Amino acid sequence: MNTQDKINEVLEKLVELKKVEKHFQQTMNQLDDSYQELDKLHDILEKEYKDVKELESLSMKSLFHRVLGSKEEQIEKERQEYLQATLKYNEFRKSVELLEFERDLLKKKITDVTIYESKLEQLKLKREKELVMSDTTLGKKLMRVVHMMDQITSERKELTEARQAGSDALHHIKVLITHLKKAKDWGSWDMMGNNSRHAAYYKRGAIDNAREASHHAKHHLNRFQKELYDMGERQYNFDINIGSFNSFSDIFFDNLISDWIIQQKIKNAMHNVDGVYDKIQRLLQSIDHKILSLEGEQKSLQATKDQIILEG
Numbered sequence: 374m375n376t377q378d379k380i381n382e383v384l385e386k387l388v389e390l391k392k393v394e395k396h397f398q399q400t401m402n403q404l405d406d407s408y409q410e411l412d413k414l415h416d417i418l419e420k421e422y423k424d425v426k427e428l429e430s431l432s433m434k435s436l437f438h439r440v441l442g443s444k445e446e447q448i449e450k451e452r453q454e455y456l457q458a459t460l461k462y463n464e465f466r467k468s469v470e471l472l473e474f475e476r477d478l479l480k481k482k483i484t485d486v487t488i489y490e491s492k493l494e495q496l497k498l499k500r501e502k503e504l505v506m507s508d509t510t511l512g513k514k515l516m517r518v519v520h521m522m523d524q525i526t527s528e529r530k531e532l533t534e535a536r537q538a539g540s541d542a543l544h545h546i547k548v549l550i551t552h553l554k555k556a557k558d559w560g561s562w563d564m565m566g567n568n569s570r571h572a573a574y575y576k577r578g579a580i581d582n583a584r585e586a587s588h589h590a591k592h593h594l595n596r597f598q599k600e601l602y603d604m605g606e607r608q609y610n611f612d613i614n615i616g617s618f619n620s621f622s623d624i625f626f627d628n629l630i631s632d633w634i635i636q637q638k639i640k641n642a643m644h645n646v647d648g649v650y651d652k653i654q655r656l657l658q659s660i661d662h663k664i665l666s667l668e669g670e671q672k673s674l675q676a677t678k679d680q681i682i683l684e685g
C-alpha cells in the first residue's frame with residue numbers, strides 16, 4: 374500500500390471518528406436534558422398515584438366536604454389522570470433508553486481518535502517529503518489532484534453515512550405505516566358494528582404498535598437529520614406526529630362520535646407520515662445521484678493522477 378492509499382484509509386477513519394465524537398457529545402447533552410425531564414415526569418407520576426390512593430381511602434363524608442360529586446366519579450377521574458401520566462412517563466423512558474444505548478456504542482469508538490490523528494500527521498509528512506523531492510510542474514500538479522481526491526473521499530464518506538441513516542429511517546416509517554393501516558382497517562370494521570369488541574381490541578393493539586414504531590422512526594429521523602446537517606443541508610425538517618392517540622379512550626368513551634374522532638386521527642397521522650416517507654425517498658434519490666457524480670469525479674481524478682505519474 375502506497376502513501377496515498379494509507380492517507381485515504383486514515384482520512385476515512387478520522388472522518389468517521391470525528392463524526393462519532395461530535396454525535397457522542399450531542400447525545401450526552403441530549404441525555405442530560407432527558408434525565409431532567411424524566412425526573413419531572415416521575416414526580417408527576419408519583420403525585421397522580423398518591424392522589425388515587427388518597428381518594429380511595431376517603432370516606433363519603435370526607436369526600437363530600439372536599440369535592441361535590443360521587444366518590445366513584447372522582448376516583449375514575451384520578452385513575453384516568455394517573456394512566457395518562459404513566460403512559461407519558463413510559464414513552465419518554467423508552468426514548469431515554471435508546472439514547473443510552475447509542476451513547477454506549479459511540480463511547481467505545483471515540484477512543485481511537487488520537488491514534489489516527491497521529492498516524493495522519495506522520496503520513497502527511499512522508500507525502501510532503503516525497504512531493505518536495507519531486508519539485509517539478511508535474512509534482513505540483515499532482516499535489517492539486519491529490520488534494521481534490523482527499524476532499525471527494527471525505528464527501529463520499531459523509532454521503533454514504535447519510536444514505537444509510539435515511540434508509541434506516543425509511544424502514545421504520547414503513548413499519549409505522551403498516552401499523553397505522555391496520556388500526557384504520559380495524560377501526561372501520563369496529564364502526565360498522567361488526568364484532569365490535571373484537572375489532573376494538575385489535576384496533577387498540579394496532580394503535581399501541583404504531584406509537585411504539587413512531588418512537589423508533591423519530592429516533593432514526595433525528596439521526597438522518599444530523600447527517601444532513603453535517604453536510605450543510607439545514608433546510609430539511611422532519612416531523613412524525615401520529616396524534617394524541619389514547620388507547621384507553623375506547624374503554625371510557627365507547628360510542629360512535631369518539632370512535633370517529635380516533636379514526637380521523639389515524640387518517641391524519643397516515644397523511645403526515647406518508648408525506649415524510651415521500652420526502653425521504655426524494656432525498657435518498659438526490660443523495661444517490663450525488664454519490665454517482667462523485668464516483669465519476671473520483672475516477673476522472675484517478676485517471677489524471679495515473680497519467681501524471683506515468684508522465685513523470
